[in-house]
Amino acid sequence: MTLIYGHRGAKGEAPENTLVGFQQCLTHGVRRCELDLHLSKDGELMVIHDPTLKRTTGRRGKVVEQDAEDLIHYDARQGGPGWKHPCPIPRLSELFEKCDFDHWQLEVKSASRVRAARTVLAIRELAEHHGLLERITVTSGSREVLRALKRLTPELSCGLVAEYAWLDPLKVAKQYGCDLLALKWTLCTPERIAKARQQGLHVSVWTVNEPALMRRLADFGVDSLITDYPGLAVTTLRNG
Template identity: 85%
Template sequence: MTLIYGHRGAKGEAPENTLVSFQRCLEHGVRRCELDLHLSRDNQLMVIHDPTLKRTTGRRGKVAQHNADDLVGYDAREGGPGWITPCPIPRLAELFEQCDFDHWQLEVKSASKTRAARTVTAIAELAERYGLNDKVTVTSGSREVLRALQRLTPHLSRGLVAEYAWLDPLKVADHYGCDLLALNWTLCTPERLQKAQKAGLHVSVWTVNEPALMRRLADFGVDSLITDYPGLAVTTLSHRNTVAGT
């Protein structure tokens, strides 16, 4: 059974990484999501993909240069599907409060040693506060972030985001004690998938938006797909008795 994760909520249907995007994902019955995190200037976890504000809000500057109270006032509708009402950048705490997901993939981008430590500690504190320790996997392609997770928050599930094959992703995942491998779909061969699953890794493949590719990867036996179109994925995979998000 292949599970479905909404990518940045339902990125193809609503402005990415906003509350309405995650609500749209849940409306499709998809109870798993993937999102991106950056720290604000006052060390709050903000749900936004880029380190800069330009692409999604049209504003200048970096997320890290703004306090959370200011960031939640910025409209993040730019560069995505049309939306009538403003869509603020959310705090992760807001999503934890308002969205009842069964599992969260929380991706942390590259960071300095100090920033990685602050970020993973903040995630651990928030997961503990909302009772979500067993519903969170923190993922990253950054060795610095994975090291911080291993050292500071060993109780949290962690995952490697693998986009390129220049290093064996299975060896890297094993080195950092990961239990999830978020694999670019172009790297997902049946052989690599089987080897990863034999090593005990949950293999989550991204970003999968074409029905034919969804079916092919499900036939391979991937554990989960990350998609911009969770509704389409539910429809496409339903005849395979796939249950979204369970």
Template identity: 80%
Template structure:
């Protein structure tokens, strides 16, 4: 049975990577999610996709230039589906506290060696504090991040985010001891899928928003799909 992950919560239905978006995902009975993390100036884990604030908040500057206490006051409704109420940028611990997900894909964007180390250690500490160590996977397309995770937090599950075939995703995943392969759906041939699963990888494909494509990938046998529309995905896969 193919599992469903809400992409940045329910990105197609509510402002991405906000508490509202994750609550929207849960409202469909989808209890797996994917989100993006950046560190604030004071090294707090903030849930936002871009390194800059412009697209989702309309503000200038980078996430890393602002303290968490300021970031949580910035409304992140811009550029997404219309929403009546303000939706601030959340800290990761707020989501851990308020959202009961069975599994979290925590995507860490590329970072310097030092920032990668700080980030993975902060994730592990927080997940342990909330009793979620067995419910998270640190995912990244950055070898710096995966190397830091392998070295510093070896007991936390790792996943490679793969967008390009020429990088030989299966080999990279193997090099960093990954358990998950978050694969751009365009790279998901039945052959690559079978090979990855033989390697022991959970294959999670993104971003899958069309019902026909959801059905096709489920027929291929993908382990999970990441979608902006968790409600639509639930209805589609239940009718298969």
């Protein structure tokens, strides 16, 4: 059975990477989610996709230049589906407290060596505090982040985010000891999926929003789909 992950919560249904988006995902019975992380100036894990605030909050500046206490008061519902009430940027700790997901894909964007180290150590500490080590896979397309995971937090499950095939994603995933391959849907072939699964990788494909594509990828044998529309995915896959 193909599993479903809500992309940035439920990006097509509610403001991305906000508490209401993750709650929306859960209302469909989808108990897996994908989200993006950046560190605040004071080292807290903030749930936001871009390194800058402009696209989702309309504010100027970078996440890393602001303290968490300020960031959680910024309304992040800009540019998404309409929503009546303000939707603040959440701390990851808030989502861990309020959303009971079976599994979390936590994507860390590219980072310097120092920043990558600080980020993965912060994730481990928070995951341990909430008893969620077994329910988390930290994913990244950044070699620096994958290296930090392997070196500093080997107890965390890790995954490669692959958007291009200029390097063989399966070789890279093996090199860094990944458990999961988050593959852009355009890179999906039945052969690649079969090889990945032989290698023991969970193949999670993004971003899949069309019912026909959902069905096709499920037929290919992918382990999970990451979608902006978890409600649509549930209906589509349930009806085969």
